[in-house]
Each structure stands twice: as structure tokens, then as C-alpha cells.
Amino acid sequence: MNQMPIQTVQTEEHQNQYSLLQQLQTGRKKKKLSNSTTADQKLDFIKAEEHKPIDDTVDSFLSHDDDSVDNTNTPFKILKRRSNRPNKTEHKGFTFGEVSCLHSFKSKVLSCHFSSDGKFLASAGHEKKVLIWNMETLDFVKTSEDHSLLITDVRFRPCSTIFATSSFDKTVQIWDSAKPSKSLFKLVGHAEQVLSLDFHPGKVDLLCSCDSNNEMRLWNINQRACIHVSKAATKQVRFQPRLGMLLATASGNVVNVIDVETNKPQSCLKGHNKEVLSICWDPCGKYIASISEDSARVWSVSGGECLHELRSTGNKFQSCTFHPAYSQFLVIGGYQCLELWNPNESNKTLAIDAHRGLILHWQIVYTLK
Known part of the structure; x- marks a missing residue:
């Protein structure tokens, strides 16, 4: 097989400049x-x-988690690195291991996404709410339960506090993580469960979503309108990074x-x-x-x-x-x-x-x- 060119670090000396998943709690650097x-x-x-x-x-990945999973509401910031079960690996110049763990609820988490500036992490799933984690304080807040069924995907708009969610309730909803008490508005048009969505990296008003019936919709969120419908995606949609000239979709x-x-x-x-x-x-x-x-x-x-x-x-x-x-x-x-x-x-x-x-x-x- 052909080899893909290595596009990042080529030497161990350069790799050693980085460390993965370390000192998240101390906020160092x-x-x-x-x-x-x-x-x-x-x-x-x-x-x-x-x-x-x-x-x-x-x-089947959408089934509920086992009830035996802990259900604590401990703030993320007070959790410490696990010392009783170290899970840290050093490989070719970098470390890769668990920093900490939080069980905020028993419901399964199906999706998560960081904001462009890294200040917020949004996670969502069976609870029908989005948890918005502040990565500076490591606290979280919850959105309102505006979706009536589980949330399948969550994605931040590039360089913004705005994010979108897709759901089994056949809707896409737009939120502001700075004001999470209620969704800003709802995009309606899909006839089946919406399974995935993504924002264009450059044309930030352009949003793509897909449903379980292989229908893909392109939305202009400023106009709150669908601008194109096609049969091209079921499981997932992801725009090409940077330019966004291409869109990758998973279907079957x-x-x-x-x-x-x-x-x-x-x-x-x-x-x-x-x-x-x-x-x-x-x-x-x-x-x-x-x-x-x-x-x-x-x-x-x-x-x-x-x-x-x-x-x-x-x-x-x-x-x-x-x-x-x-x-x-x-x-x-x-x-x-x-x-x-x-x-x-x-x-x-x-x-x-x-x-x-x-x-x-x-x-x-x-x-x-």
C-alpha cells in the first residue's frame, strides 16, 4: 500500500516539546x-x-448505559488525577493518559465538541440536555430540555459561542453557550431522526444535517431556512477543515x-x-x-x-x-x-x-x- 506523508512532527526531539492530557486541572500554559x-x-x-x-x-450504540454506572454531580474541577489506577502511556516522545473522570448522570453521552477557542466543551446524549463545560473553571451548566428525545450530535459554530444540536425528535436546534437557558431557535424539515450535523469552517452561516432516511439538508441559519436537500448521508456529516470545499458523509x-x-x-x-x-x-x-x-x-x-x-x-x-x-x-x-x-x-x-x-x-x- 502507498504510505501517507507524515505532515506533522518528524523527530523525537520536536515531539518532546508537547505533552498530552497533562495538568488540565492546574491550567498550566x-x-x-x-x-x-x-x-x-x-x-x-x-x-x-x-x-x-x-x-x-x-x-445499538444508542441504547442506555448500565444503571450500575455511578451518578455523581461532583464538579469536574475538584476531581483529581486517578492515582489508584494509572492509565498513562508514553509513546515515541509523548504521553497519552487519563487526567480525570466525571459521571454527571447515568444517561449515555453520544457526542461532544470543543469551541474554537477551547474555552467550552459541549456534551450531550440521552439526557436531552447539553452540558457546557467551562474549561477554565472546569464547572458545567446545563441547557434546558428543549429536545423531546435524545440528542445525537452537538457542534460549535467556528469562532463563536453558538452551537447546534441534532435529535431523534427530528429537529435541529441552535443555542448560545453564553445563554444556555433556552435554545435560540429550531430548524424543522427532517421527516426522520436527525443523526448528525456540522458547521462549515468558513461560511459559518452554513450548517449541514442528515437523518436516518439518508436525507441531507443544508441550512442557512441566519435565514433559518433550508437551502438544499439531497440523498447523501445517514450516519455522519463532516466538512473539510479550513477551506470547507468538500463535505464527507457516511451512508451505509x-x-x-x-x-x-x-x-x-x-x-x-x-x-x-x-x-x-x-x-x-x-x-x-x-x-x-x-x-x-x-x-x-x-x-x-x-x-x-x-x-x-x-x-x-x-x-x-x-x-x-x-x-x-x-x-x-x-x-x-x-x-x-x-x-x-x-x-x-x-x-x-x-x-x-x-x-x-x-x-x-x-x-x-x-x-x-
């Missing part, structure tokens, strides 16, 4: 927070779990790449045997990673070809993101663990224990030393 999109890697896995779907059109077992200006397909990336559950871009927008239960793939956008593939050996893949500072690493979420994979090196992964169940959606926090 400036933090950089990133989305679930970056460039060059794949992974392996560990355990598997069977679970039942709650809807014929939606994957394929990934579609669409020209945003013309609304025409540019390529159809085929190869997964099972439904694609998660997609992400590298920071430069040249590569796309896609995840199904049994495999992870990295694709060249320009060539429309699969550069690397990682097959599952037991654990079910669920989510993925390229590392923001080390784009040669792809990090995959599965059952109870995260796996770091460098596809240019091998088909072996470095597994790190994480949550008690499936890792459906997550982001990386890293600190510049």
Missing part, C-alpha cells in the same frame, strides 16, 4: 483543544460486546465526498463490509479516516483510494479522530479502550484502557509546554 478530525493512522483492538438496537434505523458502508459549491459528488469511497459508524478528516483536509465495526480505513481524497486498512481482531470499532498534534496517529474508540495506530508503521495498535462501555464520540485535549 495555554491549552489547545481540537475536533474529531486530523490526518495519518489506523488501529487494532481488544474486547467485544453485543447489545440490542432500540430502533430499526439506528445502531460507503463514504461520499461532495463538492459543497456544486452539491455534486466528487468521489464514493467503497471498501467497508459493514456500516460506516464514524468519519474524520486530517487537519489539512487531504485524508479521511472511516470506521466500521470490523475495520478502519484511511483514504486519499484526491485519489479516492484506500491507503491503509486495519481489520478488527475482536473489539468493535465505534469512533475515530486523528491526533491534532501528531497527525500520523489515528486514535480509535472501541469497547472500553482507545487504540493508537500508526498505519505507516504496522497493523498493530497501542491500546489504552478508557471507559466502562463503548466510546462513541470523543475529543483530544493537549497542552503546550
Whole structure:
């Protein structure tokens, strides 16, 4: 297979300038927070779990968490680094490990997203509310319960306190994290459960959403109107970072790449045997990673070809993101663990224990030393 060019740090000396997931509580130096999109890697896995779907059109990952999970409302800022169960790995010049953990409620978290300035983290799921975490104080506030059913995705508008949510109640709602008591307005038009959404990185008034009936809608949120409807996405939609010229969508077992200006397909990336559950871009927008239960793939956008593939050996893949500072690493979420994979090196992964169940959606926090 062709090797993807390494687009970030090339030497161990340069890599040692960074440390991951350290000193979040002390607020030391400036933090950089990133989305679930970056460039060059794949992974392996560990355990598997069977679970039942709650809807014929939606994957089983939307089922409720086990009631045995702790339900504490302890503020995040008073939680300390876990010393009784260290989960820290040093790999080629950087550390990767758990800083702290919070159970704010029993309901499953389905999505999370950082604001562009890294000051806020929004998380949402079965509770039908969004938790907005202040990353300076590490406290959180909750939005009102304006959605009538679970929230499937949450995304911040670039360089703004505004964010959007999609829901099983067939609506998209727009919020302001500075005034979270009530949503600003609702976008109505989808006939089925809305499963994903994303803001354009440059045209910040442009929002894309998709539903379980493979319908994708482009919205102008200033006009509060739908400007285009097509059949192109079911599971997830993600704009190309920086320029936003392209839109990647997951539909069935394929990934579609669409020209945003013309609304025409540019390529159809085929190869997964099972439904694609998660997609992400590298920071430069040249590569796309896609995840199904049994495999992870990295694709060249320009060539429309699969550069690397990682097959599952037991654990079910669920989510993925390229590392923001080390784009040669792809990090995959599965059952109870995260796996770091460098596809240019091998088909072996470095597994790190994480949550008690499936890792459906997550982001990386890293600190510049």
C-alpha cells in the first residue's frame, strides 16, 4: 500500500516539546483543544460486546448505559488525577493518559465538541440536555430540555459561542453557550431522526444535517431556512477543515465526498463490509479516516483510494479522530479502550484502557509546554 506523508512532527526531539492530557486541572500554559478530525493512522483492538438496537434505523450504540454506572454531580474541577489506577502511556516522545473522570448522570453521552477557542466543551446524549463545560473553571451548566428525545450530535459554530444540536425528535436546534437557558431557535424539515450535523469552517452561516432516511439538508441559519436537500448521508456529516470545499458523509458502508459549491459528488469511497459508524478528516483536509465495526480505513481524497486498512481482531470499532498534534496517529474508540495506530508503521495498535462501555464520540485535549 502507498504510505501517507507524515505532515506533522518528524523527530523525537520536536515531539518532546508537547505533552498530552497533562495538568488540565492546574491550567498550566495555554491549552489547545481540537475536533474529531486530523490526518495519518489506523488501529487494532481488544474486547467485544453485543447489545440490542432500540430502533430499526439506528445502531445499538444508542441504547442506555448500565444503571450500575455511578451518578455523581461532583464538579469536574475538584476531581483529581486517578492515582489508584494509572492509565498513562508514553509513546515515541509523548504521553497519552487519563487526567480525570466525571459521571454527571447515568444517561449515555453520544457526542461532544470543543469551541474554537477551547474555552467550552459541549456534551450531550440521552439526557436531552447539553452540558457546557467551562474549561477554565472546569464547572458545567446545563441547557434546558428543549429536545423531546435524545440528542445525537452537538457542534460549535467556528469562532463563536453558538452551537447546534441534532435529535431523534427530528429537529435541529441552535443555542448560545453564553445563554444556555433556552435554545435560540429550531430548524424543522427532517421527516426522520436527525443523526448528525456540522458547521462549515468558513461560511459559518452554513450548517449541514442528515437523518436516518439518508436525507441531507443544508441550512442557512441566519435565514433559518433550508437551502438544499439531497440523498447523501445517514450516519455522519463532516466538512473539510479550513477551506470547507468538500463535505464527507457516511451512508451505509460507503463514504461520499461532495463538492459543497456544486452539491455534486466528487468521489464514493467503497471498501467497508459493514456500516460506516464514524468519519474524520486530517487537519489539512487531504485524508479521511472511516470506521466500521470490523475495520478502519484511511483514504486519499484526491485519489479516492484506500491507503491503509486495519481489520478488527475482536473489539468493535465505534469512533475515530486523528491526533491534532501528531497527525500520523489515528486514535480509535472501541469497547472500553482507545487504540493508537500508526498505519505507516504496522497493523498493530497501542491500546489504552478508557471507559466502562463503548466510546462513541470523543475529543483530544493537549497542552503546550
